[in-house]
Amino acid sequence: MAEASRTSEARRDAVFGRWVVFSPARSRRPTDLKSHAPANPSSGAGAPKPSCPFCQGRESECAPEIFRVPAPPDASPWRIRVIENLYPALRRDAEPPEEAGEGEGEAAPGERAVVGFGFHDVVIETPRHDVRLWDLDAAGVGDVVLAYARRVQQLMEHPAVKYVQVFKNHGASAGASMAHSHSQMLGTPFVPPSVTTRLNCMKEVFKRLGKCSLCEFQSKDILVSETHNFSAIVPFAASYPFEIWIIPRQHSSYFHEIDKDMALDLGSLLRTMLAKLSKQLNDPPFNFMIHTAPFGVSSSCLPYTHWFLQIVPQLSVIGGFEIGSGCYINPVFPEDAAKILRELDC
Amino acid sequence: MAEASRTSEARRDAVFGRWVVFSPARSRRPTDLKSHAPANPSSGAGAPKPSCPFCQGRESECAPEIFRVPAPPDASPWRIRVIENLYPALRRDAEPPEEAGEGEGEAAPGERAVVGFGFHDVVIETPRHDVRLWDLDAAGVGDVVLAYARRVQQLMEHPAVKYVQVFKNHGASAGASMAHSHSQMLGTPFVPPSVTTRLNCMKEVFKRLGKCSLCEFQSKDILVSETHNFSAIVPFAASYPFEIWIIPRQHSSYFHEIDKDMALDLGSLLRTMLAKLSKQLNDPPFNFMIHTAPFGVSSSCLPYTHWFLQIVPQLSVIGGFEIGSGCYINPVFPEDAAKILRELDC
Ligand SMILES: Nc1ncnc2c1ncn2[C@@H]1O[C@H](COP(=O)(O)OP(=O)(O)O[C@H]2O[C@H](CO)[C@@H](O)[C@H](O)[C@H]2O)[C@@H](O)[C@H]1O
Ligand SMILES: Nc1ncnc2c1ncn2[C@@H]1O[C@H](COP(=O)(O)OP(=O)(O)O[C@H]2O[C@H](CO)[C@@H](O)[C@H](O)[C@H]2O)[C@@H](O)[C@H]1O
Numbered sequence: 132m133a134e135a136s137r138t139s140e141a142r143r144d145a146v147f148g149r150w151v152v153f154s155p156a157r158s159r160r161p162t163d164l165k166s167h168a169p170a171n172p173s174s175g176a177g178a179p180k181p182s183c184p185f186c187q188g189r190e191s192e193c194a195p196e197i198f199r200v201p202a203p204p205d206a207s208p209w210r211i212r213v214i215e216n217l218y219p220a221l222r223r224d225a226e227p228p229e230e231a232g233e234g235e236g237e238a239a240p241g242e243r244a245v246v247g248f249g250f251h252d253v254v255i256e257t258p259r260h261d262v263r264l265w266d267l268d269a270a271g272v273g274d275v276v277l278a279y280a281r282r283v284q285q286l287m288e289h290p291a292v293k294y295v296q297v298f299k300n301h302g303a304s305a306g307a308s309m310a311h312s313h314s315q316m317l318g319t320p321f322v323p324p325s326v327t328t329r330l331n332c333m334k335e336v337f338k339r340l341g342k343c344s345l346c347e348f349q350s351k352d353i354l355v356s357e358t359h360n361f362s363a364i365v366p367f368a369a370s371y372p373f374e375i376w377i378i379p380r381q382h383s384s385y386f387h388e389i390d391k392d393m394a395l396d397l398g399s400l401l402r403t404m405l406a407k408l409s410k411q412l413n414d415p416p417f418n419f420m421i422h423t424a425p426f427g428v429s430s431s432c433l434p435y436t437h438w439f440l441q442i443v444p445q446l447s448v449i450g451g452f453e454i455g456s457g458c459y460i461n462p463v464f465p466e467d468a469a470k471i472l473r474e475l476d477c
Numbered sequence: 478m479a480e481a482s483r484t485s486e487a488r489r490d491a492v493f494g495r496w497v498v499f500s501p502a503r504s505r506r507p508t509d510l511k512s513h514a515p516a517n518p519s520s521g522a523g524a525p526k527p528s529c530p531f532c533q534g535r536e537s538e539c540a541p542e543i544f545r546v547p548a549p550p551d552a553s554p555w556r557i558r559v560i561e562n563l564y565p566a567l568r569r570d571a572e573p574p575e576e577a578g579e580g581e582g583e584a585a586p587g588e589r590a591v592v593g594f595g596f597h598d599v600v601i602e603t604p605r606h607d608v609r610l611w612d613l614d615a616a617g618v619g620d621v622v623l624a625y626a627r628r629v630q631q632l633m634e635h636p637a638v639k640y641v642q643v644f645k646n647h648g649a650s651a652g653a654s655m656a657h658s659h660s661q662m663l664g665t666p667f668v669p670p671s672v673t674t675r676l677n678c679m680k681e682v683f684k685r686l687g688k689c690s691l692c693e694f695q696s697k698d699i700l701v702s703e704t705h706n707f708s709a710i711v712p713f714a715a716s717y718p719f720e721i722w723i724i725p726r727q728h729s730s731y732f733h734e735i736d737k738d739m740a741l742d743l744g745s746l747l748r749t750m751l752a753k754l755s756k757q758l759n760d761p762p763f764n765f766m767i768h769t770a771p772f773g774v775s776s777s778c779l780p781y782t783h784w785f786l787q788i789v790p791q792l793s794v795i796g797g798f799e800i801g802s803g804c805y806i807n808p809v810f811p812e813d814a815a816k817i818l819r820e821l822d823c
Contacts, residue, residue, distance in 0.1 A: 138568065138571065138592070138593060139565075139566065139567055139568055139571065139592070139593025140590055140591070140592060140593045141567070141574075141590070141591050141592075141593050141595075141665075141666070141667065142588065142589065142590045142591075143588065143589040143590075143667075144588060145586060145587030145588045147670075148670060149670050150665075150667050150669060150670060152566045152567060152593060152595075153593065154565070154566040154567070154593060156564055156565070157564050157566055159564060160563070160564035160654060161654070162654035162655070163526060163528070163529065163654070163655060163656050164648075164649040164653055164654060164655070164656055180509060182509070183509065217506070218502055218503050218505060218506035219485075219500070219502070220485065220498045220500040220503055220798075220806045221485055221487070221498060221500070222484065222485055225484065225485065228487075240491060240682055240686045240688040240689070240690055240693060241491030241678075241681075241682030241685070241686060241688075241690050242488065242489065242490060242491045242690075242713050242714060243488065243489040244486055244487070244488045244489075244713075245486070245487050245488075246484070246485070246486060246487075247484060247485025247486045247487050247498060247499065247500060249487075249498075294802075296797075296798055296801050296802045296804075298796065298797025298798050298800075298801050299797055300796040300797050302510075303510040303794070304794060305794070305796065305797070306793075306794040306795060306796025306797065307510055307796070308506060308507070308508035308509070308510060309508070309509060309510070310509050310510050314797075315797070315798070317798055317802075319487075319496075319802070319804070320487070321487065321489070321496050323496060323801075323802030323803055323804040324493075324494060324495050324496060324674075324802070324803035324804060325801065325802050325803030325804075326802065326803075327494075328670075328674065328803070332587075335587075336586055336587030339587070340586045340587060342586040342587075343586070344586055344587050346586075347586060367588050367590075368588060368590075418796060418797035418800055418801075419797065420797050420800060420801030420802075421801075422801065441801070443800060447652075448649070448650060448651070448652040449652060450644065450646040450651065450652025450653070450764060451642075451644025451645055451646050451651070451652065451660075451661070451764035451765065451766050452566075452642055452644050452661070452663055454644075454764055454766060454789060455642050455644050455669075455671065455764075455766030455767075455768065455787070456640075456642045456663075456665070456669030456670070456671050456672065456766075457669055457670035457671030457672075457674065458642075458665070458669040458670060458671075460566045
């Protein structure tokens with residue numbers, strides 16, 4: 132590919148403030164250790180599995196249901212179920228932490244411990260074991276998006292929940308333990324570190340330039356596709372090769388305020404992007420994450436917080452440099468990835 | 478294990494300001510996808526490999542040597558070689574970026590691009606393909622530590638280098654592409670994001686409590702081992718199961734100021750910790766990273782920056798929650814991991 136002749140470049144993104152090193156030459160290095168990523172990471176999906184608790188007919192093997200789509204009294208079979216996670220990282224029955232202070236359980240200055248209160252839910256995206264999210268039609272993916280939004284709205288009502296992280300793992304190398312198409316959401320009693328970093332970075336850009344980091348794109352080079360409400364881009368300083376961000380074109384701070392029309396539009400674009408990644412990269416393992424504003428931020432934050440959905444194909448393993456420095460090495464320039472994805476028919 | 482009956486807890490560490498969720502129950506969840514981590518990640522190592530450029534006798538297949546140990550005129554065979562990386566992420570022959578401003582190559586407000594200048598070196602820790610770092614004796618590991626320090630001192634002389642990240646990848650699932658025992662170092666023209674976060678967090682603790690986050694441990698529960706100069710602990714809010722930090726007991730900001738005696742002492746403790754992890758976890762893939770202060774920080778930062786070495790066994794894959802939120806889920810409480818490692822004979 133042409134990019135192999137380009138020289139390295141370091142770029143800092145305007146959302147997380149991360150530096151990323153773009154180095155096409157790195158992709159030519161040899162290896163005497165086998166790659167750990169299976170060619171087809173979702174093998175295991177496909178064939179219906181008699182023991183899968185997420186399949187239609189095995190609902191009783193799951194943790195309690197929170198709601199389903201379509202909702203009763205509609206008696207037709209469910210298309211989406213939102214259920215409790217049977218092995219929750221945070222527990223809804225724990226005592227919510229008090230607003231207050233530092234110091235509880237400190238082992239050294241500045242450390243802090245709180246009881247593991249929170250909500251950990253699973254969204255079963257389809258009753259069928261052999262259907263992947265992008266096998267649904269646009270309206271089907273839109274309904275999944277609406278189910279996320281509805282559950283976030285419910286969790287928002289709980290005074291101790293500060294943030295809800297919506298995410299999807301697909302394929303073992305992306306962390307998935309279950310093959311049946313699903314996503315998850317964790318409502319946390321604290322604002323997670325990346326969210327704080329993101330808000331601080333976007334605030335700093337806004338203060339300096341008077342602009343939201345995500346409202347403007349000067350460059351058409353990184354655009355993959357556009358709909359009425361959303362742009363899909365490979366971000367200028369993408370941490371991962373072929374990473375995609377889907378961003379509302381109108382400034383909007385909270386994902387959960389999405390309406391039905393927008394959800395359908397997002398469903399359509401998300402579907403296309405997942406299909407493109409699957410086609411171009413041979414059904415890679417991937418994660419997606421929704422980045423939104425924490426609940427109850429002051430209104431002065433709203434002008435610079437702008438929600439988006441990040442899709443990350445997992446093509447290589449991160450090493451000590453990334454873990455230590457927080458800086459990523461990406462062998463594929465975003466313009467090149469965007470061009471490939473843009474020109475791909477899906 | 479006893480910890481499976483404990484309930485979840487969330488802890489925030491005082492160095493990176495990260496929240497970590499401890500959830501022993503999570504380790505019981507089922508999976509219908511195979512784990513991607515091979516049982517023995519370093520398979521490939523062991524048998525000398527005729528084509529390995531890091532082996533004795535194949536020096537001419539490597540990128541240029543920077544220095545070796547022992548240094549000429551000592552004519553005995555080399556024990557350590559520091560060489561240029563043949564596929565560097567950052568290039569020493571690129572034009573160093575100017576100190577100045579923002580705006581170069583921006584695609585949207587606040588983004589920034591600079592040419593990919595920097596240094597990317599490899600430390601070959603032994604001439605033998607079948608020797609792992611912890612197979613060396615304490616003095617041998619100490620010499621590797623001194624080689625790191627010496628190269629960092631050299632890179633520090635370059636005015637455009639702001640930070641040097643020293644790191645080691647062992648095993649394919651920890652990112653290693655080469656099996657022959659080695660580590661790497663990247664000198665960057667910017668201060669990496671995790672370093673900025675760490676300094677800000679430690680500064681905030683220092684301002685609030687007047688104490689360095691790493692000078693005091695109240696709790697003996699997390700201690701694994703101690704030498705005259707160093708403590709090895711499983712940190713109170715460890716992001717990864719069985720993560721270990723080796724911390725100088727005397728406050729010290731810069732790793733590269735380590736002297737010969739301290740390096741020998743560190744070599745001995747690092748050797749023991751790697752042997753313990755290998756024994757307890759069946760030769761797991763791992764990374765280690767040295768966290769130090771950026772070059773030329775103002776003297777007001779020195780009271781709260783304290784260097785340390787972080788060892789991270791790679792036992793599970795991170796998923797969308799961690800990538801999105803920056804918050805980790807760890808199924809093993811640090812006190813439990815520390816007790817196991819402390820009691821292990823190595
Ligand atoms: N019968 C049942 N009823 C209800 N829920 C059930 C169930 N059986 C299983 N579950 C839950 O279903 C979820 C499936 O989730 P994923 O496959 O996306 O990854 P998982 O959460 O296991 O871990 C990945 O994602 C997390 C979060 O990113 C990482 O911490 C981790 O390392 C990575 O492997 C699990 O959380 C499991 O607890
Ligand atoms: N003949 C030769 N002479 C000199 N150098 C040679 C050489 N042959 C190979 N090399 C270099 O040796 C290094 C070996 O490094 P590792 O095995 O630790 O992981 P690597 O850097 O490949 O990538 C891992 O670490 C990086 C940084 O953390 C991650 O970006 C990445 O995803 C992960 O796989 C490579 O960087 C390679 O370029």
